[in-house]
Amino acid sequence: MQISRRSFLQYCTFASASLGLGPSELIKLGQALAASKAPSVLWIQGAGCSGCTTSFLNYTSLMPPVDAADVLISLNLQYHPTLSGGAGRTVVETINAAENFILIIEGSIPTAFDGHTCIPWSDKGQDVSFFQAAQTLAARANQVIAIGTCAAYGGICAMGSNPTQAKGVGSALGIKPINIAGCPPHPDWIVGTLLPLFMGETVSLDNNGRPLFIYGQRVCDQCPYHRRGEARSYGVNGLCMEALNCQGRSTNAPCPTLQWNNGVNWCIAAGSPCLGCTEPTFPSSGSARRGGRGGQGRGFGRQGA
Amino acid sequence: MPKTIVIDPVTRLEGHLRAEVTVDAVNGENQVVDAKVSGTLFRGIEQMLIGRDPWEAAQLTQRICGVCPVPHGVVAAMALEKAAGSIIPDNARILRNLIMGANFIQSHILHFYHLALLDFIKGPPMSPWQPQWETEYRINDADSARLNKRYIEAIKAFRQVNEMTAIFSGRQPHAPALAPGGFTTVPTNDKIDLFRRYSQTVIDFVKNTYLPDVEFVATQYPEYNQIGKGYGNLIAFGAFDLNGAGGKSFFHGGRIVQGNGQVQPMNNDAINEHVASSWYENSTSKSHPVTSATQPVYPKDGAYSWIKAPRYENQAYETGPLARMTINGLYKQGVSVHDRHKARALETLKLAEALPVWLDELNVGSPVYSSYTAPTEAAGFALAEAPRGALGHWIGIAGGKIAHYQVLTPTCWNASPQDDDRQPGPMEKALLGAPVQDTDNPIEVLRVIHSFDPCLGCAVHVCRITRR
Numbered sequence: 001m002q003i004s005r006r007s008f009l010q011y012c013t014f015a016s017a018s019l020g021l022g023p024s025e026l027i028k029l030g031q032a033l034a035a036s037k038a039p040s041v042l043w044i045q046g047a048g049c050s051g052c053t054t055s056f057l058n059y060t061s062l063m064p065p066v067d068a069a070d071v072l073i074s075l076n077l078q079y080h081p082t083l084s085g086g087a088g089r090t091v092v093e094t095i096n097a098a099e100n101f102i103l104i105i106e107g108s109i110p111t112a113f114d115g116h117t118c119i120p121w122s123d124k125g126q127d128v129s130f131f132q133a134a135q136t137l138a139a140r141a142n143q144v145i146a147i148g149t150c151a152a153y154g155g156i157c158a159m160g161s162n163p164t165q166a167k168g169v170g171s172a173l174g175i176k177p178i179n180i181a182g183c184p185p186h187p188d189w190i191v192g193t194l195l196p197l198f199m200g201e202t203v204s205l206d207n208n209g210r211p212l213f214i215y216g217q218r219v220c221d222q223c224p225y226h227r228r229g230e231a232r233s234y235g236v237n238g239l240c241m242e243a244l245n246c247q248g249r250s251t252n253a254p255c256p257t258l259q260w261n262n263g264v265n266w267c268i269a270a271g272s273p274c275l276g277c278t279e280p281t282f283p284s285s286g287s288a289r290r291g292g293r294g295g296q297g298r299g300f301g302r303q304g305a
Numbered sequence: 306m307p308k309t310i311v312i313d314p315v316t317r318l319e320g321h322l323r324a325e326v327t328v329d330a331v332n333g334e335n336q337v338v339d340a341k342v343s344g345t346l347f348r349g350i351e352q353m354l355i356g357r358d359p360w361e362a363a364q365l366t367q368r369i370c371g372v373c374p375v376p377h378g379v380v381a382a383m384a385l386e387k388a389a390g391s392i393i394p395d396n397a398r399i400l401r402n403l404i405m406g407a408n409f410i411q412s413h414i415l416h417f418y419h420l421a422l423l424d425f426i427k428g429p430p431m432s433p434w435q436p437q438w439e440t441e442y443r444i445n446d447a448d449s450a451r452l453n454k455r456y457i458e459a460i461k462a463f464r465q466v467n468e469m470t471a472i473f474s475g476r477q478p479h480a481p482a483l484a485p486g487g488f489t490t491v492p493t494n495d496k497i498d499l500f501r502r503y504s505q506t507v508i509d510f511v512k513n514t515y516l517p518d519v520e521f522v523a524t525q526y527p528e529y530n531q532i533g534k535g536y537g538n539l540i541a542f543g544a545f546d547l548n549g550a551g552g553k554s555f556f557h558g559g560r561i562v563q564g565n566g567q568v569q570p571m572n573n574d575a576i577n578e579h580v581a582s583s584w585y586e587n588s589t590s591k592s593h594p595v596t597s598a599t600q601p602v603y604p605k606d607g608a609y610s611w612i613k614a615p616r617y618e619n620q621a622y623e624t625g626p627l628a629r630m631t632i633n634g635l636y637k638q639g640v641s642v643h644d645r646h647k648a649r650a651l652e653t654l655k656l657a658e659a660l661p662v663w664l665d666e667l668n669v670g671s672p673v674y675s676s677y678t679a680p681t682e683a684a685g686f687a688l689a690e691a692p693r694g695a696l697g698h699w700i701g702i703a704g705g706k707i708a709h710y711q712v713l714t715p716t717c718w719n720a721s722p723q724d725d726d727r728q729p730g731p732m733e734k735a736l737l738g739a740p741v742q743d744t745d746n747p748i749e750v751l752r753v754i755h756s757f758d759p760c761l762g763c764a765v766h767v768c769r770i771t772r773r
Contacts, residue, residue, distance in 0.1 A: 051374065054372055058463075058477065060464055067460055067464060082317060083433045086316065087438070088314070156350070160355070164348060184479060270473075270481055
């Protein structure tokens with residue numbers, strides 16, 4: 001079970017093509033992970049559904065680390081609310097004592113009611129709002145990663161009337177985190193972003209704070225169903241979904257080539273329009289979408305025909 | 306001397322939960338004599354749905370829970386279909402059953418190995434599993450090492466179940482293939498074969514690993530066959546429509562009162578939501594989800610949670626796999642911490658073995674979708690089951706937009722606070738009488754709470770504003 005830093009390195013050999021890492025970088029990564037100074041990771045959850053954690057646990061690869069268990073063992077993940085063995089003051093002490101760490105934030109940050117709609121823990125009898133926790137820990141972290149569209153941009157938790165005034169990490173804290181957008185994000189995006197960070201590399205980001213090597217292309221431009229004839233109703237697979245208000249034209253993500261859940265399927269292959277879940281506008285009501293031909297102001301789930 | 310202990314956060318669950326228990330000596334043994342369970346996350350998803358296109362409910366409500374999105378999507382679609390009076394093709398019904406059954410299985414595997422098991426064994430010797438509480442873990446080193454290995458294997462099984470689900474659902478979590486009117490993925494022989502191969506792997510894991518491990522833990526901690534009983538009131542709505550007419554379900558609904566084996570009928574009109582202990586306007590108390598309003602009030606005397614307290618005929622009921630299995634005559638051992646784990650594991654096997662049977666009923670070439678038009682003015686509701694218990698969605702549509710949306714989740718029942726008659730919620734009641742050996746490390750409290758598999762993301766009403 002104790003694989004890890006070495007097998008993590010082996011994985012990097014496999015991943016190097018997509019991440020653009022050469023042999024010298026890989027050696028550096030191995031050294032970084034083996035060094036006692038390697039950063040630990042704190043994963044905290046705000047207003048969300050734990051779907052990003054579920055997606056992370058779906059991680060799989062042909063090369064080690066072969067799954068999320070391997071990654072967990074590699075990362076020195078000091079705290080994760082869904083996985084930590086301890087509870088109560090034990091985990092709060094761990095969080096308070098953490099140094100030299102990468103902070104992963106899952107879920108949005110509610111700001112109404114002085115943050116009291118989301119209390120992830122209390123400390124010495126005092127409620128700690130997620131807003132406070134994120135502020136304090138982000139200030140101490142080497143790097144902040146916003147995982148999922150709620151953390152990146154507010155997402156589902158900030159839609160419509162947004163009664164809790166939930167915000168993304170960047171907007172709530174006034175910082176520029178790395179945004180691994182998606183509702184949920186693909187597990188490869190999560191693991192693939194962590195790798196270069198452990199090497200101390202800078203990850204190039206797009207205007208929405210997303211790693212360019214993941215979110216550099218529009219769904220539509222990679223989609224095998226583009227120009228394959230348009231589906232006019234659900235229940236037909238293998239056709240372009242644009243007439244059903246597919247958001248692929250205005251959504252950046254590698255879903256068509258990467259696919260989901262070990263490559264068994266993905267939204268458009270399942271005869272379902274792209275929801276645009278990696279975009280800051282998600283879940284838009286359609287009218288605010290950029291350039292959607294079939295949308296005409298309709299909600300994303302609306303049948304066009 | 307009574308001593309009050311606060312556990313905040315209660316980890317290894319979905320969302321945020323705080324537990325406050327008072328421990329005192331009863332007949333020479335330290336026991337929980339008072340318990341208050343508070344959810345600490347409020348998102349207001351129901352309110353945010355108002356004004357949106359009804360179509361979106363089947364996708365947006367899945368985001369209530371990243372562990373059990375499928376039942377939310379299915380129930381939302383059913384409520385929309387009921388509002389429109391539309392019927393879905395048989396293939397769609399079967400495909401929904403397949404992905405929902407699979408979603409139960411992944412949730413149950415995650416629950417036992419990753420959320421509950423570390424209450425009973427010493428986990429892997431590194432973060433995030435350490436530091437654990439310093440307490441007596443009765444299982445010896447060799448067996449703990451074996452179960453730690455199973456913990457890792459269960460991550461693989463969890464992933465594989467999600468892959469199996471995604472063959473039809475399109476992606477997990479948050480299944481794009483659920484739409485009002487039916488289903489979007491067209492079943493092919495290749496997809497059916499792939500699903501079947503996965504299902505055999507899953508059956509093997511559940512039969513040869515999960516069930517024996519649950520039994521083994523139960524033998525090591527036999528007192529938990531008595532601890533955590535609670536009211537013994539069980540409720541289920543029923544789920545997995547088997548014939549399209551709604552007349553025959555894989556699990557039928559019903560109630561059991563105070564552990565009495567007689568199954569009583571379940572009529573959703575008898576459900577109401579109490580708010581005496583919740584931060585809501587008292588005048589809204591005891592209303593049914595079809596009309597209930599969510600009017601926050603803070604501060605409010607006597608309130609300590611923003612979970613409302615759903616009650617049936619003003620009585621508290623526990624819901625979940627144990628309720629389903631007992632009401633359906635498939636589990637007859639009792640109500641306790643281990644009974645919840647055992648019934649959950651047995652249900653997992655029953656569902657895993659049902660999947661290949663349902664798969665055979667798919668008709669390749671027949672439709673999966675029938676045209677759906679959302680009504681302009683209508684109301685609808687649907688009741689079914691999620692992994693953690695009874696689930697209901699109520700929708701009202703006006704002017705072609707969502708005008709009313711209420712979700713009643715399993716954790717609202719189980720983790721509810723005291724009601725208007727000051728009866729504790731089912732989880733609070735189950736904590737009463739639990740022995741606590743070490744008030745600094747009250748592991749017994751975690752064991753009782755985790756046996757319910759609480760999901761605070763699902764308990765959408767939930768919120769707690771800081772105490773004064």
